[in-house]
Amino acid sequence: MNAFDPERRRGRPTGTVVLAAMAGAALATGIWFGLSRLGGAAGGGPETHTVGALRLAVETRPGTPQVGENTLRVRVADAAGRPLRGAGVDALVFMPQMGAMPYMESKPPMREIRPGVYEGRFNLAMGGSWDLDLAVAPTQGAPARAALRLTVGAEGFTWVGEEGGAGGAAADSPTGTVTLSARRRQEIGVTTDTLRVRDLDYERRVAGRVTYDETRRSEVTVKFQGWIERLAVDFTGQPVRRGQVLFTVYSPELYSAQREFVEALAVRDSLPAGPVRGRAAELADAARQRLRLWDVPAAQVARLERTRQPEQAVPIVSPVAGVVTEKLVVQGTAVMPGQTLFRIAPLDPVWVVADVFQHELPLLKVGDPVTVSLPGAGGPGVRGRVGFVYPSLREDTRTGQVRAEIPNPHAQLKPDMFVDVTLHVPLGRRLAVPVSAVVYSGERRIVFVDRGAGRLEPREVALGPRAGEFFAVESGLAEGEAVVTSGNFLVAAESRLRSALRGF
Secondary structure: OOOOHHHOOOOOOOOHHHHHHOOOOHHHHHHHHHHHHHHHHHHOOOEEEEEEEEEEEEEEEEOOOEEEEEEEEEEEEEEOOEEOOEEEEHHHHHHHHOEEEOEEEOOOOOEEEOOOOOEEEEEEOOOEEEEEEEEOOOOOOEEEEEEEEEOOOOOEEEEEEEEEOOOOOOOOOOOEEEEOOOHHHHHHHEEEEEHHHEEEEEEEEEEEEEEEEHHEEEEEOOOOOEEEEEHHHHHHHOOOOOOEEEEEOHHHHHHHHHHHHHHHHHHHHOOOOOHHHHHHHHHEEEEHHHHHHHHOOHHHHHHHHHHHOOOOOEEEEEOOOOOEEOOOOOOOOOOOOOOOEEEEOOOOOEEEEEEEOOHHHHHHOOEEEEEEEEOOOOOOOOOEEEEEOOOOOOOOOEEEEEEEEEOOOOOOOOOOEEEEEEEEEEEEEEEHHHEEEEEEEEOEEEEEEEEEOOEEEEEEEEEEEEEEEEEEEOOOOOOOOOOEEEEEHHHHHHHOOOOOOOOO
16 A cells, blocks of 8 residues: 555545544554555655654655655654654755855645644755755654755655754764665665774885985095095096095105105014014004005005015005095195095995975884885886984975985986885784775764664764775774765765754
């Protein structure tokens, strides 16, 4: 039996209604349950919702609302399912103002046409979605209120919110809770996912710049006065090996020190064993040490001791392997003690300095893995680790800096080259919510939790860093809860992200 059969629309009682009048309240209760069983998935009729101490079922005639005149029917029963007579039912169908379109409303005069069944006519001025605010005041007990939404051309209602009793919203239906039928959920594409604890890794791609490893850079100086006689390394950028001759230098002081060493060796060797020879040996060792303190290479000292021939042009070698970053002398340049002659820096490894936002700095620590790649280049990139997190921000960009040490055996990374740096920060095992489940509302982050029975509850959450397709959850959600991951923006529109009963 359809709740909106033609006989009822014309106001003529059917046999069932006559029996209900004759049988009294008991049989009327049976009729209520019979009508209720027509709802849901089995019969396509109205769904019954428990609002406070009342049970409400709402439908329209025609079943698919249309522009123009429609009929609203509300069936009211108590908690046991018995039709509730004499209740005051107020309804308001409205569309809020949107841009230049004015506010529109229609208030159907609701009257009781049968025990527990209330009906009124209303007009829809245009297509689209309309809100329905419904208030039911029984003769005894607390009133019940509900907010619903109907759409022209779409069958049924969406229950946006419910409120019943003196204490406000029910404990299991917080303000803003949306109740959707299975059919409506399918229409708007609602899907859910169960929250669980996951191994999360925070990844962030930032810009970086290649620079020399400052701890391995060297300056070449001399500790005596002299003149450059021959340059073996004569241009900036030239690669050098450790121990390679950079230049030869003539120094009267150095030549004199060589002669003193040779003469001390000759005296030592001419004396017989005894105290005097020991003293001569000490003088020879002192002369040898003097040459070493002047940074004469050990091989040069050994050759001098073997040949006993002082060299006028003494070779100066590179203390490290790398490339010449600065050459400050030419052939014939007079040099002084402490004067910088060359600057040399290695290319393996190199440093990569990356800029990160200040809110990301607390996540980073020494030892976190990084991947460096050239912009537009394929391949997996070069892996390294964070070696240092700078303690201050750059004044011009207000960003922090982290430094990574990157192996560079083939010198593919050049100093001052810009590169892409991917930071990998292990977050450990954390409760994770899909990114698609989060709805942004200003500074708030909202997730709709599936509470069962078609109820979708908006929940404000505190989120940690994003790890791929998930956010780490700081608070607001628990493991095992089901959250809406698709269609949540339409659900948010239904909920209106505010009190569903605002304006009552």
